[in-house]
Amino acid sequence: MNFNKGLVIVLSGFSGAGKGTIMKHLLDKHKDAYHLSISATTRDKRTGEKEGRDYFFKTKEQFECLIEDGEFLEYANFNGNYYGTPKSYVDSLVEEGKDVILEIEINGALQVKKIYPDALLLFVTPPDAKQLKERLVGRGTETKEVIEQRLDLAYQQSFLMDQYDYLVVNDDLDECVERVHETIQNEKFRIHRNLNNIEIMKKELEVFSKGDN
Amino acid sequence: MNFNKGLVIVLSGFSGAGKGTIMKHLLDKHKDAYHLSISATTRDKRTGEKEGRDYFFKTKEQFECLIEDGEFLEYANFNGNYYGTPKSYVDSLVEEGKDVILEIEINGALQVKKIYPDALLLFVTPPDAKQLKERLVGRGTETKEVIEQRLDLAYQQSFLMDQYDYLVVNDDLDECVERVHETIQNEKFRIHRNLNNIEIMKKELEVFSKGDN
Numbered sequence: 001m002n003f004n005k006g007l008v009i010v011l012s013g014f015s016g017a018g019k020g021t022i023m024k025h026l027l028d029k030h031k032d033a034y035h036l037s038i039s040a041t042t043r044d045k046r047t048g049e050k051e052g053r054d055y056f057f058k059t060k061e062q063f064e065c066l067i068e069d070g071e072f073l074e075y076a077n078f079n080g081n082y083y084g085t086p087k088s089y090v091d092s093l094v095e096e097g098k099d100v101i102l103e104i105e106i107n108g109a110l111q112v113k114k115i116y117p118d119a120l121l122l123f124v125t126p127p128d129a130k131q132l133k134e135r136l137v138g139r140g141t142e143t144k145e146v147i148e149q150r151l152d153l154a155y156q157q158s159f160l161m162d163q164y165d166y167l168v169v170n171d172d173l174d175e176c177v178e179r180v181h182e183t184i185q186n187e188k189f190r191i192h193r194n195l196n197n198i199e200i201m202k203k204e205l206e207v208f209s210k211g212d213n
Numbered sequence: 214m215n216f217n218k219g220l221v222i223v224l225s226g227f228s229g230a231g232k233g234t235i236m237k238h239l240l241d242k243h244k245d246a247y248h249l250s251i252s253a254t255t256r257d258k259r260t261g262e263k264e265g266r267d268y269f270f271k272t273k274e275q276f277e278c279l280i281e282d283g284e285f286l287e288y289a290n291f292n293g294n295y296y297g298t299p300k301s302y303v304d305s306l307v308e309e310g311k312d313v314i315l316e317i318e319i320n321g322a323l324q325v326k327k328i329y330p331d332a333l334l335l336f337v338t339p340p341d342a343k344q345l346k347e348r349l350v351g352r353g354t355e356t357k358e359v360i361e362q363r364l365d366l367a368y369q370q371s372f373l374m375d376q377y378d379y380l381v382v383n384d385d386l387d388e389c390v391e392r393v394h395e396t397i398q399n400e401k402f403r404i405h406r407n408l409n410n411i412e413i414m415k416k417e418l419e420v421f422s423k424g425d426n
Contacts, residue, residue: 001340001380001382003382123404125414128214128414129413129414129417129421130417132414133418133421148422148424151418151421151422154418154422155415155418155419158411158414158415159415162404162408162411163404165404166399166402166403166404167214167403167404167407168402169214169216169402179399179402182395183399183402186379186395186399189380189382189392189396190378190379190380191336191374191375191376191377191380194380195375197380198371198374198375200342201338201345201371201374204341204342205342205345205346205364205367205368205371208342208364209361209368211357
């Protein structure tokens with residue numbers, strides 16, 4: 001059987017839950033296991049950034065053409081700049097049997113699930129709402145209004161959690177990173193991802209059982 | 214959040230695939246994590262066997278009364294003796310938050326899934342049909358007829374594989390045992406097993422977002 005088909009993995013969740021840190025540690029510890037999806041953007045290239053490593057840099061016109069052509073798995077506009085995940089790039093990695101990780105916000109994640117129903121959606125959250133509140137409140141430097149906005153956004157986002165596949169509870173970072181790694185690897189053995197393998201086994205067993213021993 | 218709800222785990226699969234060995238190693242290595250479900254049986258108690266540790270020993274009449282009362286998750290008759298899994302025993306362990314493992318044959322496993330739709334069904338298989346054949350053929354001591362019967366049974370059983378949750382590929386035993394352990398533990402973070410946790414989080418976030426900071 002072949003258990004090495006590439007997976008599309010989407011990591012998102014509450015802001016302040018530590019997605020970025022989990023992602024960084026996962027990619028550090030399991031360099032060879034995962035490929036980070038590279039986004040396209042219209043924002044300016046910063047010093048030290050490299051085309052095709054940090055981002056695919058596009059003009060606004062190029063980006064909007066790509067949107068029209070349905071070339072993005074998901075895209076969004078932040079502060080006047082577009083950011084998006086090029087579908088062809090992800091497709092080519094998966095085709096090669098590579099596991100591709102996307103770190104994107106929640107609406108983008110649900111877009112990806114529509115295009116790849118087999119994508120594995122991981123939702124990062126602190127162990128409980130109280131700890132999320134503490135992380136969102138931050139270091140006491142934010143206004144009451146900003147804090148309330150953040151908490152309200154988290155509340156709205158909590159209604160989308162049930163569309164994910166797994167909760168990633170970020171309590172102890174190292175444990176959490178290992179659990180994410182195991183979850184992804186074990187997911188490859190889920191029955192619905194192995195219907196092809198099962199068909200092959202059936203056919204081989206049929207031949208064997210017909211007495212060609 | 215509470216991720217410690219007890220799971221009902223069913224280990225079954227092809228005969229010759231090594232279920233019993235995996236089970237033994239899993240319970241040895243992770244003694245405190247899992248509880249083995251104890252079967253009831255009408256067969257005679259053997260020397261050294263203990264009521265409530267090895268089996269719950271019943272008379273044929275007692276066993277058939279229990280069947281009538283719907284007290285078994287599943288039962289079967291082998292060589293004139295009944296074997297069955299008492300529902301009340303499994304229920305009480307799960308209630309205490311314990312993960313209960315049942316090692317039963319495939320039809321029994323599918324019965325259990327009907328009663329506990331949340332049960333985790335693991336199907337043990339060698340990596341491919343050829344290796345299954347080799348294990349079924351055995352050490353050259355079996356007749357051609359017996360071997361064909363075994364292969365035909367495996368072929369029939371392969372049609373039920375897609376009703377399971379995970380394949381457990383028994384290639385390297387130690388790896389396989391660890392994968393089973395991880396799979397069970399990670400499964401606790403699956404979204405559909407955490408809808409209650411999510412509801413609690415929503416309610417808490419709603420209170421926080423209404424400005425009671």
